[in-house]
Each structure stands twice: as C-alpha cells, then as structure tokens.
Amino acid sequence: MTVHFIGAGPGAPDLLTLRAVERLGRCSVCLYAGSLIPTAVLEHLKPGAEAINTAGMALEDIITRMIEATAAGDDVARLHSGDLALYSALAEQLRRLAAADIDYTLTPGVPAFSAAAAALAQELTVPEVGQSLVITRTQGRASNMPAGETLETFAASGTTLAIHLSLQVVVEVVERLLPFYGAACPAAIVQRASWAEERVIRAPLGELDGAAETLAAKRNAIIFVGPVLGATDFRESKLYDPTHRSRYRWASED
Template identity: 40%
Template sequence: MKVYIIGAGPGDPELITVKGRRLLAEADVIIYAGSLVNPALLQYAKAGAQIHNSASMTLDEVITVMEEAVAMGKKVVRLHTGDPSIYGAIQEQMDVLAAKGIEYEVVPGVSSFLAVAAALKREYTLPEVSQTVIITRLEGRTPVPAKEKLASLASHNATMCIFLSVHMLEAVVAELIAGGYPPDTPVAVVQKASWPDEKILRGTLATIASIAAEAGVDRTAMIVVGKCLDGKYALSRLYSPDFGHMFREAK
C-alpha cells in the first residue's frame, strides 16, 4: 500500500483526471483539503471509506492518519485542490513520508490558473503579445524572495496569474503599476473557476479593485493581468500556409 497525493482539479468534479478518480474510488482512507476541494468529489469515494477533512488538522495529524492506514494495509488518497505542486504544501508531506519509509505517488491535476483561462476563453501565450506566463502571489504570511516581488516581476509585462492575493487586491495593483504595468492594463478576477457559482470580473489595473470590492469578491479567486485579455494579437505562424514543418509543406 502507498499514499497517493492527487490533484483534485479546480472544482468541477469532472475535471479530476481519470487516474485520480479511479484511485479516489479505490481509497480506503481519504484526506481532503476541505477549505478548497469541492466536497462533490467525495461522491466518487466507495462506501465505507474513512474520510478526513484536513482543514482542521495539523501536519503531524495528517501524517499520523497516513502512517496508521498504510500500516494496516489500506490505500490512502491525499486530495489537494488544483495541481498539488502549486501552492499545495506537499513537499513537507512527501519529505516526512520518505523519512518514514512510506511509499507515495503524486498524480497531477488541472490547476486553477488553467481553469481560469478556460472560463475567460482566453489564451495566455499570444503571438506578439506575451509568450511567458508568470505564476506568483503577493507576499502575505508566507514570505516571497526579494527578486520575486510583484513589482520586480511586473517589469516583464508578461501574462501574470496571481494566486492567494485577491483579499489584498489594492496592494497587488499598487505593486504591479509600480513595477511597470500601465494603469490601463486589462485585468480579470475569476472566483471559483469551474464551480457552479463561478464569478468573472473584468476591468483594468485602475478599476479592478473597486469592481471587486463592489462585487464582494475577496477570497477563492485568481487575478489575471496582461494584454492577452484585450483580444489583440498576431496569428500563429503554425497554421500559416507559407510556414512549413515536418508535417506540412509550405504553400
């Protein structure tokens, strides 16, 4: 038996991977991040599965449940929101499991920043607009390295997806403008992407804080910044008739 660390996806129960759903259905013990994971995913659990909500648990308590279950020959699923490798706090869990000699496997998931792109119906990497996506957050209780401050990253004017920061939106805006994004840069705030109560707000750096405040959006939301949102871009060379590659000759 081993521990499976699984990305649950952004919220829609159908956006968990096929492998993730199979393992969830086979699990004897499920520990899910209840503050973020859609509880509708627990419909895939088998009858009699032991289910723990880790929102009220410490790391030691989570590890104890895993260790005791594996010792009894049970299959354990640790269910994280989105993809567990992004702000999932899984490294500390994996390191403890490895130190204890407990085998584990990570199953990737659909991250919320990808669900947000789908909700917005926008491509992050548009020709002659941006070919870089920066995934980051504003400094809060978790510190951010000096070179990764928002103002420093903003100097690239790339597409930026900002996690865990919507409750500090005014500070986010100030940092981004100080770093070089013009005040008229398009911004979108998407709350609970792919959930039934998904909410999309659009504006610019100059207006988005007041728009979000008026809508009461201050948690469980992604901030997307960049010119990819304004609809202007060059066509891809990949499908141009005068562009040849190994699968198609230029015309």
C-alpha cells in the same frame, strides 16, 4: 501500502483526470482539504471509504493518520485542490513520508489558473503580445516570499501575471503594478473557477480594486494582469499557415 497524492482540480467534480478518479475509487481512506474541495468530488470515492477533512488538522496529525492507515493495510488518497505542483504544501508531506519509508505517488490535476483562463474564454499566450506567464503570489502568513520574487520584478517584463492568494490585498496589488502596466492595461479576477458560484470580473487595471468590491468573499481567486487579456488585433501564429514548413507538414505549393 501507498499514499496517493491527487490533484483534485479547481472544483468541478468532472474536471478530475481519469487517473485521479481510478485511484480515488480504490483507496479506503481519503484525506482532503475541505475548505478548498467541494464535497461533490468525494462522490468518486468507493463505497465505505473513510473521508477525513484536514481543514482543522496540523501537518503532524495528517502524517500520523497516513502512517496509521498504511500500517493497517489501507491505501490512502490525499486530495489537494488544483494541481499538486502549485501552492499545495506537498513538499513537506513527501519529506515526512520518505523519512517514514512510506511509498507515495503523484497524480497531477487541472491547475486553477487554467480553469480560470477557460472561464475568461482566454488564451494566456498570444502571438507577439505575450508568450510567457508568471504564476506568483503576494506575501502571506503561511510562508515568506523569497527575496527577489516580487510583483515589481515580474511586472518589469510586462508579461502576463497570474497572481494567486492575493484578493484580500487587491488594492495593494493594483498600486504596485500600475507603474509598470498603466491604468488602462486589461486585468481580470476569476473567483472559484469551475464552481457553481464562479465569478468573473474584467476591468482595466486602474479600476480593478473598485470592481473587486462587488465580491463578498476575499479568497479563492486569481488576479490576471497583462496586455494579452485584451488582445484582438494580433498577428496570427504561423503554426497553421499553409506557407509554413515544419517537420510534420510541408508548405503548400499553391
């Protein structure tokens, strides 16, 4: 039997991929992160499937439940919020399943930063303004940041930052970024992107910490900083320019 790791997306139950819905619909056991995934997502489970909230479970308990379920002949769905590739604590689970010789699959999900950009009605890469995106976080209790992966290191490039898991230290974030971006640099906070209670705040970087005080909760948010957030007068890409030649389209002769 198989454990299917599934990215549940940012929250909205209709933002799961078709593959995610199909795999959820055929698993008899589902382990899900209840503190991050709305219960509406569980409506994709097949009737009678056992749904287990892992919010209060330790890693070894989760792995034990997977082993028990597969030994009993059940496929298991392991639901993680957002996309599996980012901040999902996936690696340690895969290591243990490999040691137990249990098969697994990975189904990607819509990442939270992408849903947050949609909430901002914003492209995060704008021609000649910003062509890179740094996805990072600040130091937390769950794990240490590697040496060299600091806000200051990334900010020195001036590129767009998508800072996860850091709303509780937004004052510190603003203080550390101001020397690089300046107080007038566009910034934003998107909390619970795609949820019914989604909140969007836009403010200059120098005012962002004050604007964040209107948010009752201090979690489930992404902080964005960078010039692209306010770019309007920019040079358009040549991608669809009629004079631009590519392997797929000849330049217009007009």
